[in-house]
Amino acid sequence: MELTVRAPAKINLHLGVGAPREDGYHPLVTVYQAVGLYDDVTARQASDWALGVSVPDWMDAAAVPTSGDNIVDRVADLLAAHHGIERTGEVHIAKAIPVAGGMAGGSADAAAALVALDRLWAVRTPDDDLLALAAQLGSDVPFALLGGTALGTGRGELVEPVDDRGTWWWVVVPADVGLSTPEVYRHFDRMFPDAPSEPVPADALLQAIAEGDAWALADALHNDLEAAAIDLRPELGALIEAGEEAGALRGLVSGSGPTCVFLCGSADHARSLAGDLASTGHPVVLAANGPVAGAHLVSYA
Numbered sequence: 346m347e348l349t350v351r352a353p354a355k356i357n358l359h360l361g362v363g364a365p366r367e368d369g370y371h372p373l374v375t376v377y378q379a380v381g382l383y384d385d386v387t388a389r390q391a392s393d394w395a396l397g398v399s400v401p402d403w404m405d406a407a408a409v410p411t412s413g414d415n416i417v418d419r420v421a422d423l424l425a426a427h428h429g430i431e432r433t434g435e436v437h438i439a440k441a442i443p444v445a446g447g448m449a450g451g452s453a454d455a456a457a458a459l460v461a462l463d464r465l466w467a468v469r470t471p472d473d474d475l476l477a478l479a480a481q482l483g484s485d486v487p488f489a490l491l492g493g494t495a496l497g498t499g500r501g502e503l504v505e506p507v508d509d510r511g512t513w514w515w516v517v518v519p520a521d522v523g524l525s526t527p528e529v530y531r532h533f534d535r536m537f538p539d540a541p542s543e544p545v546p547a548d549a550l551l552q553a554i555a556e557g558d559a560w561a562l563a564d565a566l567h568n569d570l571e572a573a574a575i576d577l578r579p580e581l582g583a584l585i586e587a588g589e590e591a592g593a594l595r596g597l598v599s600g601s602g603p604t605c606v607f608l609c610g611s612a613d614h615a616r617s618l619a620g621d622l623a624s625t626g627h628p629v630v631l632a633a634n635g636p637v638a639g640a641h642l643v644s645y646a
């Protein structure tokens with residue numbers, strides 16, 4: 346048996362971050378959107394456990410761990426322990442989501458691997474258990490299972506779908522070198538020692554997407570980690586300015602960065618902005634629409 350599960354990248358349309366909790370995590374009010382950039386996880390039966398990774402030409406293969414500390418190794422350990430079985434399988438991750446880019450690529454792989462190994466091992470884990478295991482693996486992982494557009498609270502692991510009437514078009518510009526998520530949160534704490542304990546609410550954003558109004562969405566996009574990411578990588582500020590000057594409705598750092606995303610008014614607009622940014626010295630420029638589905642089976646043989 347061989348099966349492939351596909352899982353999407355995310356953008357945080359709204360990322361409100363509060364002062365750190367006692368456990369060190371930051372309380373969040375976030376609106377996630379799954380966008381059409383995907384990693385594929387393929388799993389086949391084997392007597393042992395083996396994991397391989399492939400990346401597109403533009404990605405640094407060395408940035409993805411393969412010797413036992415990939416998040417997919419942790420998924421296999423956790424799901425096997427949950428069912429009291431040994432982990433087995435030959436698993437391959439085909440990456441397309443920028444690594445350490447603020448688009449939850451590792452979380453997408455974790456969600457895809459949960460779905461793939463659950464099928465491969467025929468253990469029929471109930472959805473609620475899958476969501477609880479996902480939350481143990483990382484704050485962004487439950488959303489990668491759910492997909493669509495969703496409100497995230499707690500440390501981001503509590504997710505519920507929200508009304509989204511738009512089909513939104515994004516241009517995505519990854520950086521050569523990723524940023525560490527914990528480092529960006531630490532930098533946020535240094536820059537904003539008086540951050541309120543309650544994160545900024547997402548009301549304006551939720552209204553904009555419920556109405557499907559692109560200009561209202563452009564106005565309402567909000568990321569509390571953006572200033573910290575730009576302070577660590579000042580070139581991101583210039584990139585956002587360049588994208589907006591080239592006609593994006595709005596540019597924004599994605600999550601903890603350093604990937605920047607640009608909201609466009611249509612698919613044509615996204616194609617033309619992507620061309621403009623590519624011709625001004627950005628070697629990798631991608632386009633993606635959202636919302637799209639969470640982790641889902643795409644082939645089974």
Ligand SMILES: C[C@](O)(CO)[C@H](O)COP(=O)(O)OP(=O)(O)OC[C@H]1O[C@@H](n2ccc(N)nc2=O)[C@H](O)[C@@H]1O
Binds near residue numbers: 452483499526
């Ligand atoms: C920046 C976001 O991508 C926005 O969705 C997420 O908050 C990050 O989610 P993630 O990468 O799945 O994060 P986790 O694997 O749960 O945590 C990694 C580290 O990020 C920091 N972290 C994460 C989530 C959160 N609400 N507060 C935090 O301070 C902590 O230092 C934590 O040790």
Ligand SMILES: Nc1ncnc2c1ncn2[C@@H]1O[C@H](COP(=O)(O)OP(=O)(O)OP(=O)(O)O)[C@@H](O)[C@H]1O
Binds near residue numbers: 408415416447451526
């Ligand atoms: N399957 C994987 N894909 C990518 N990185 C992985 C994977 N497994 C482990 N990692 C490690 O996790 C780190 C963070 O990777 P990831 O691509 O998930 O970052 P991110 O997209 O910024 O995360 P987020 O947006 O959820 O904060 C990488 O630098 C890498 O060392």
